[in-house]
Amino acid sequence: MSAISKRFPGVVALDRVDLDVAAGEIVGLVGENGAGKSTLMKILAGIHRADSGDITVDGAPAVLHGPADAGRLGVAIIHQELELIDTLDAAANVFLGREPHRGGPLRLLDRRRMELDTERQLARIEARISPRTIVRRLSAAQQQFVAIARALSMNARLLVLDEPTASLGSREAERLHALLRDLQAGGTAIVYISHRLREIEALADRAVVLRDGRNAGLLRRGEITRDRLVQLMVGRAVAQGAERAPTVASAATARLQLDRIRTARYPGAEVSLTIHGGEVLGVAGLIGAGRSELAEAICGVGSRQAGRILLDGEPVAIHSARDAIRAGLCLVPEDRRGRGVIGAMSVRENLTLPALGAYSRLGLVKRSAEARAAREIATTLTVKASSIEAAAATLSGGNQQKVVLGKWLALKPRAIVFDEPTQGVDVGAKAEMHRLIRRLADDGAAVIMISSDMDEIIAESDRVAVMHEGRIAGILDRPACTAESIMQLAVA
Amino acid sequence: MTRQEIGILLLLLVLCTIVAVASPQFLSVVNLQNVGRLVGTYGIFSIGVGIVIITGGIDLSVGSVCALLGVLLSMMLVEWRWPPAAALAAVVALGGCLGAVHGVLITRLRLQPFIVTLCGLLLYRGAARYIANDSTKGFGTGEGFEWVRALASGSVGGVPMPFVVMVVVAVMAWVLLHRSVFGRHLFAVGHNAEAARYSGVGTQTVVAWAYVLSGLLTALSAVIIAFYTNSISPASHGNFYELYAIAAAVVGGCSLRGGEGSVLGIVIGAALLQVLRNLVNLLDIPGSLDFAVMGAVILIGAVADQLFGRRMRRGGA
Numbered sequence: 154m155s156a157i158s159k160r161f162p163g164v165v166a167l168d169r170v171d172l173d174v175a176a177g178e179i180v181g182l183v184g185e186n187g188a189g190k191s192t193l194m195k196i197l198a199g200i201h202r203a204d205s206g207d208i209t210v211d212g213a214p215a216v217l218h219g220p221a222d223a224g225r226l227g228v229a230i231i232h233q234e235l236e237l238i239d240t241l242d243a244a245a246n247v248f249l250g251r252e253p254h255r256g257g258p259l260r261l262l263d264r265r266r267m268e269l270d271t272e273r274q275l276a277r278i279e280a281r282i283s284p285r286t287i288v289r290r291l292s293a294a295q296q297q298f299v300a301i302a303r304a305l306s307m308n309a310r311l312l313v314l315d316e317p318t319a320s321l322g323s324r325e326a327e328r329l330h331a332l333l334r335d336l337q338a339g340g341t342a343i344v345y346i347s348h349r350l351r352e353i354e355a356l357a358d359r360a361v362v363l364r365d366g367r368n369a370g371l372l373r374r375g376e377i378t379r380d381r382l383v384q385l386m387v388g389r390a391v392a393q394g395a396e397r398a399p400t401v402a403s404a405a406t407a408r409l410q411l412d413r414i415r416t417a418r419y420p421g422a423e424v425s426l427t428i429h430g431g432e433v434l435g436v437a438g439l440i441g442a443g444r445s446e447l448a449e450a451i452c453g454v455g456s457r458q459a460g461r462i463l464l465d466g467e468p469v470a471i472h473s474a475r476d477a478i479r480a481g482l483c484l485v486p487e488d489r490r491g492r493g494v495i496g497a498m499s500v501r502e503n504l505t506l507p508a509l510g511a512y513s514r515l516g517l518v519k520r521s522a523e524a525r526a527a528r529e530i531a532t533t534l535t536v537k538a539s540s541i542e543a544a545a546a547t548l549s550g551g552n553q554q555k556v557v558l559g560k561w562l563a564l565k566p567r568a569i570v571f572d573e574p575t576q577g578v579d580v581g582a583k584a585e586m587h588r589l590i591r592r593l594a595d596d597g598a599a600v601i602m603i604s605s606d607m608d609e610i611i612a613e614s615d616r617v618a619v620m621h622e623g624r625i626a627g628i629l630d631r632p633a634c635t636a637e638s639i640m641q642l643a644v645a
Numbered sequence: 646m647t648r649q650e651i652g653i654l655l656l657l658l659v660l661c662t663i664v665a666v667a668s669p670q671f672l673s674v675v676n677l678q679n680v681g682r683l684v685g686t687y688g689i690f691s692i693g694v695g696i697v698i699i700t701g702g703i704d705l706s707v708g709s710v711c712a713l714l715g716v717l718l719s720m721m722l723v724e725w726r727w728p729p730a731a732a733l734a735a736v737v738a739l740g741g742c743l744g745a746v747h748g749v750l751i752t753r754l755r756l757q758p759f760i761v762t763l764c765g766l767l768l769y770r771g772a773a774r775y776i777a778n779d780s781t782k783g784f785g786t787g788e789g790f791e792w793v794r795a796l797a798s799g800s801v802g803g804v805p806m807p808f809v810v811m812v813v814v815a816v817m818a819w820v821l822l823h824r825s826v827f828g829r830h831l832f833a834v835g836h837n838a839e840a841a842r843y844s845g846v847g848t849q850t851v852v853a854w855a856y857v858l859s860g861l862l863t864a865l866s867a868v869i870i871a872f873y874t875n876s877i878s879p880a881s882h883g884n885f886y887e888l889y890a891i892a893a894a895v896v897g898g899c900s901l902r903g904g905e906g907s908v909l910g911i912v913i914g915a916a917l918l919q920v921l922r923n924l925v926n927l928l929d930i931p932g933s934l935d936f937a938v939m940g941a942v943i944l945i946g947a948v949a950d951q952l953f954g955r956r957m958r959r960g961g962a
Binding site for chain 2: 473474475478479493494509510513517
């Protein structure tokens, strides 16, 4: 792949990225969240099309119109989010879309061949799974094996694995790595994407580092070390955000305290944090570190296994989003379109939804009071919309995000959690969002800001908590808080 | 009025004109009163089902609830000699309770609305037949409860009582859906239940109440229908009524995906269906084609909306 560029509305995802893999070679592909790894692989898989750049296979230019073309060229990809149909059995998943049949007009499934072949592929990775097991009943690691068996059964010449060990234990990971070395010896080209830099160190012949959609560096076997990789991943001359004086963590009381919170995703890990009024606590970590789960658990929308939440020193019982909102604890969720705004409803209806009771009497909405309040919030936040009656879906990402924030503004939250507040938002709106976050803190709220954007975390937080596999791996105060120190903790 | 409401109203007016031209009888007072009576009767429970559809759910139990409550009403008044006010209150309360059971099963146990109300459809039909011993029930001469009967057969200044009742119900439902906090929450849940939950809307409560409202309005219709037919054969009374209601709601602009619809649209939709039935009657089309005509017209409407409506929306945006 050479000079691949791809832009999405508002962002350049890839800017002239090169990547090549030789037969019998394992290339490690690393980069921070959002560096462009997944986009690059989706282009290789034929899911997205590059705006410019070329893909050549064995020296011949390849045009990928869809996933089927990639399959024909011998490219098999195991995505991070496994694409398995969990109500079908293992054999059906392995052969999905290319089921062997016994010919004839009925094209009856050749179940025997499917099961035998599935069994053979699973045996190669020493996974003891019956081909007839329904995928839903398998553990996350076993499902990963089914996905790998699927890729193996395609006899792929280029195998791409995106975070294949995220759900595997260390023994299973080793088994997978041994298998990859076997395949490598057999001439398969392999692209291995992982945040576990030790694996890259151990496995890769070369490591390609992406940063902000560009090639950031290339390391050869022998040069690949964890520290070198981290440097290349974050190595930027960007300001460390020291221009703003650190907020005086006045003798202010602890606004929000999380006491031994456990989430369903990481039931074995406990999180305790204290956030003061007026403080912005950045939460950094890799995707899957359990940051969103923590946010959802404390804001009442996700399941909380254990732990207490205290606001201004008082424990509050939070069993639903309503409870949290009533207590003054609000969430600006990551999934803006799915959970933040109701796209088909107007800006006004979205803005007043949580506080509608305040603009009504005897259960009837006082329309002029509601419209006045909505206009006021929209003006304060400079929401750009044709009118407050415009459907929220017609707004740009940044303006939709302002609407989500605006919902909470009227409630004067005591604590507010932002989950990736500026994801997919253009530069101007990003700066505005940062200003608004700071203003909320200045007004006395305790602010938690989850972000995968390293610059944002460093520039906008007073302290940074770094999460790794459900735990707080460390808390960094402003002087100690650099991209490198964060990444060191995140990949722990 | 929204563009969609105007569209369906125009369709109704065009249809009325066609029928009126083809058969002058359409505009006779007797015929109009008869159609009005039916529009009122069907309109009431259609509004209830429409509310459920706005949440993204469905209520298939309407016809069977009608049969069960009709049978019970007859037995309360004729066989058990209950005071009419008490019988009326009991029937409406029972309708609300059945709706509440549906709502609780759907929200607390997370059963699918289709399954829950389909089981209701089967259960209540069987219950009605069993209670009535599968024999037809009626109200005899109706002594002592004439005023209840007037709900079905009476009229106010020439306007049939069921139509008047429906207008009252529709006005109340309009305020509830389009002017109240509950209504806003109802649409929010229908559009995007997750976002509504994240905004602190008690989504389960809202959905459960929608089924209660559907049950209450079905019960009110059941009283009118029982007296309108005056004889309740438990095996067939109310058959297919749930489909009339769903058709009225969908024709009136409700989306089965939820979040869309209006009371005015549902009422016009219910009226359209009754005018179609009247058309079959007046134009000497064989009665057996009754359903076929309705199906064809609704299908044509849906296709036209998809082909031209979409273009209009795109052009307008």
